């Protein structure tokens with residue numbers, strides 16, 4: 001059987017959802033039987049490839065870089081999965097939404113530093129006015145809630161998707 005091309009990525013997240021993914025322990029052997037991981041922090045591939053079958057996306061869309069990344073993922077991926085509450089609802093990253101970008105930058109780069117505070121104008125990706133859930137930007141096919149989602153839930157979903165089955169209905173098209 002042809003292996004599924006599986007990608008994982010994070011946007012504005014803490015990487016806790018990826019830690020939970022790693023917690024599937026020996027379940028990774030099952031995933032390895034079914035899929036090749038073609039992109040993500042677990043493999044050393046720099047550019048998001050074409051013809052990805054399943055992408056797990058952790059984190060909210062918070063910056064211009066996130067926006068470009070998530071659009072590229074949608075263009076090149078058959079099934080996009082929002083992995084975890086930051087992707088599904090914008091969760092923790094959206095706590096800054098009430099404050100406005102200037103206040104956040106001043107707090108982080110001027111008020112909370114001990115010397116030579118400076119708001120970066122280069123290298124650090126420009127923040128969007130608010131952090132948004134992934135399905136606000138692109139069509140999402142499957143939602144895996146939780147902060148982080150349990151390893152078992154992730155394994156069940158990934159095993160289903162990599163076997164050509166859609167996960168249970170409560171995880172599908174919840175918002176779209």
Ligand code: SF4
Pocket residue numbers: 012013014015016017058059083084085086087091092146147148149
């Ligand atoms: S959902 Fe929770 S664990 Fe996952 S990236 Fe967000 S804060 Fe971290």
